[in-house]
Amino acid sequence: MTSTSRPGSGPFGSLEFTLVLLRRMADHQPGLVEDALRELGVGKAEMREANRVWQARGHARGARPGVQRYRSALGPPEGVLPRRIGDLDCEALRWRLPLWPDLRFEVVTGPGGQVWNEWLVRAPGAPGPELHALADLHPWCCTIDEVARAFPPATPMEGTAPTRWRLAFTAPGAKASDERRGHVAEFTWGLLQRLDP
Structure with a gap:
């Protein structure tokens, strides 16, 4: 089970990780990020703190390597899909986040759990937008x-x-x-x- 506590008040979980994603998105869409923070019931200071903690954990001595960092924050993935990239057998792990019900956070890993890619993708079965123009x-x-x-x-x-x-x-x-x-x-x-x- 992942944490949904307020940032800074307990373990680092899915809410805190969502704030990390929002912190980078604020560079381009500050208005949308402010709306999202209100929806989540947190403020900019909590977003900055969540980002600080995530960055510090990634650079700390003894930090969890590769995909274990995400498992530690987000818990067991909702789904694990096999992927073939060139000659290598890989995995795509997906987690649900509180802000985007139709999306999943996906981490693509190579041999040994090394993270090759990390991004939001459409959830299986969720309708995508009609993009024509x-x-x-x-x-x-x-x-x-x-x-x-x-x-x-x-x-x-x-x-x-x-x-x-x-x-x-x-x-x-x-x-x-x-x-x-x-x-x-x-x-x-x-x-x-x-x-x-």
């Missing part, structure tokens, strides 16, 4: 995988931080001569934050 791309409405599928061919780009990704794609219906047809979607923890021309 640029107007459908609202902050926090979709994941990086959903945008890539909706607007092929999409090209992954390097993000500005380890938890950030960028995806270049062409606007639907744009003509090849239209200089404004190219767009870059920015994601934090796999969730859409903003769209840049």
Whole structure:
């Protein structure tokens, strides 16, 4: 069972980890983060403290390695899926978080439990958004995988931080001569934050 206590008042659990995700998202969407904090019943100071604790635990001597860090905070995963990446057998572990019922936090691990990727993905069976045009791309409405599928061919780009990704794609219906047809979607923890021309 994971903790849902208020940050700083007990064990580090799913609420605190959600605040860690929100701390990075606040760089792009401070208004949405403030709304989320109100929904969770916590403030900015608690978000900053949760992030401080998470970072300190990751750098502490004797810190839990790889995926064990997530298991310690989030408890047993809701699901573990086998993944094949090249020649390697991997696993994708998924956890439910309190703020996003239709999403799961996924950690993809390689041999020995080394973390290769960590982001939010759509929960199995949860309907994703209808993405047909640029107007459908609202902050926090979709994941990086959903945008890539909706607007092929999409090209992954390097993000500005380890938890950030960028995806270049062409606007639907744009003509090849239209200089404004190219767009870059920015994601934090796999969730859409903003769209840049």
